Amino acid sequence: MKALIVEDNQRVAQFLKKGLGEAGYTVDHADNGRDGMFLAVSEAYDAIVMDRMLPGDVDGITLIATLRRDGCTTPILILSALGEVDDRILGLKSGGDDYLVKPFSIGELLARLDAILRRSQNRQIGNTLAVADLQMDLLSHKVSRGGKAVTLQPREFKLLEYLMRHAGQIVTRTMLLENVWDYHFDPQTNVVDVHISKLRQKIDAEAEMPLLKTIRNAGYMLTADA
């Protein structure tokens, strides 16, 4: 996997290089919009991490809009110190695939990068999702584990569907809040954890191998790997 980082702050760029490197990416770095543009069009990248505010005459938003106009479809994650709703909307409208506000944790960044790369162990055959012996029928809304039916509330179904679509990837609490509940704030209590443990009760309690794992300091992952 090859990733391009466009970030002018040297320390943040160093941190990103190291983090992405350890996650298995080969990383190129540009510290201004012009170099970023040159690299993005001349090399083939799997993903681009783009700072929104860049020195010089080409800022992140302009760069993304130009790349998209030229037909570039590489997934782009925008990093920005501007976190207001309108800034977020502008970033996504210009062609970014996701928007992460600084300061951020590398875990959150990697999880979101995975999500926009749509890399997943999960296989979707027709209208069913499957992870190991966990099966979900998207049409009839039926879920079974090892052949035994599991009864889920509508929201639990949505939660599990999101986890299954991103099976093998770390999914953070923020991602769950945004995508399952459409909540764009951070509840001060551990509500998400409680929802997860209820779901775990239903799908993992009677199985030999638990699928829904907690990743410390990051989030959750639904995976058949030990």
Place this chain on the structure above:
Amino acid sequence: MRRRLSASNITASYVAISVVVLILFAAPILYAWDTIVEERSTERLREDGERLARVLDRHGPQALKTVIDAMVEAQPPGDEKFILLADPALHAQEGNLAAWPQSIPDNAGTSRISFTQAGKRIDAVMMRMPLSNGDQLLVGRNEARFASARTLFWVGLVGAAGAVLFFGLAGGMLIRAMLLAEVQGISRTAAAIVAGDLKRRLPTTGETNELDMLAQTVNRMLDQIEQLIRGVRNVSNAVAHDLRTPLTELRSRLEELTWSRPGADDVFPAIESAVQDIDRIIAIFNALLRLAEIDNGLSRSGFVTTSMTRLAADAVEFYQPLAELKSLHLHFSPSPEIEAAADPLLLAQALGNLIDNALKYATRDIRIAVQRDADARLAIIVSDDGPGIAAHERDKVTQRFYRGDASRGTPGTGLGLSLVAAVAKLHGGSLKLTDAHPGSEHPGLEIRLILA
């Protein structure tokens, strides 16, 4: 260069236009007057002359002289008609002119002449008419008869033009002076505000004229600016206070590591705690930014038609498992569908904060309701059966970073209720805190998020 549209320019243009209009009005009158009077008077002279010629033809020269005498005698005073009969050598024979005037042209027809009679200069229109016996007849009319009317007209015209000029210029100068005074008032006030005196306002009279309305609008704008600036000051004070505490903790934690240099087993937990400290600071920071965003009214762009019932039901469903874990009951009876224009993301966060709060303090039951009040205002109500908030503390809990005695030691940024209050304000409403069960051992707290 574009010409400046100042009060003096407007005045000058106004006066110029008035004068042009006056000329357009007077010129045709003057022209018509001159033409008509001239024609009529010439016609009358010709009639007189022809009548006298007929007298000569029918009754002879003696009769003509008698008639001329009679006409001159019968002439009413002021109606100065001139008649003169002269022989072919132009010697005066009969009539009221002493001699044949020198300035009469040789050929027949009308002419405008001046001559002197009895020491008086006279302007007259004269018609010379040769008679059948070779004599010459002169009939004329004194112009002075009309001169006074003409003079009167001119005096009137010049007077009117003068009045237009005077009142136009004076009025213009007056308006200019008033505008200048008003504008200088605004600019003095603005200068004072720039210099830091935020309390200054423009004087208003309460009348409904344009300038006063402008002054009132400017004052409302100044109110808003003052409020915003005070908000900024409050926030920076609060930020200074509430961010310094965790930053101090973080700093001491890290500084301790630099001098104590513990082994790897102790370093990593310490680093993890430091990261948690930072996350707490970020949470406070984000809450502050969100508050500022709401206060600025920027989020009004996110208003859409929202089902309040759906929003509340979702929030209840979201917090249900947590309530069960704490052995609390969340009661929500879905009311009939209620819709309103609102920002669903912010309302969800506000309602989340309220339920979060209630979950912290309730002993057994939490009730959530969406309803229209008696005055048709939409309210989202969250009530619990906890210790409640003393009446004197209620105003303070919505202030930034205020944390009641009961809440010390519980997690939270101290910004939860201020955010709810700000969201209510953004929707044109307010926040109302009362006892949920007045008089009871656990009075509880009922919070009404009232939307406009």
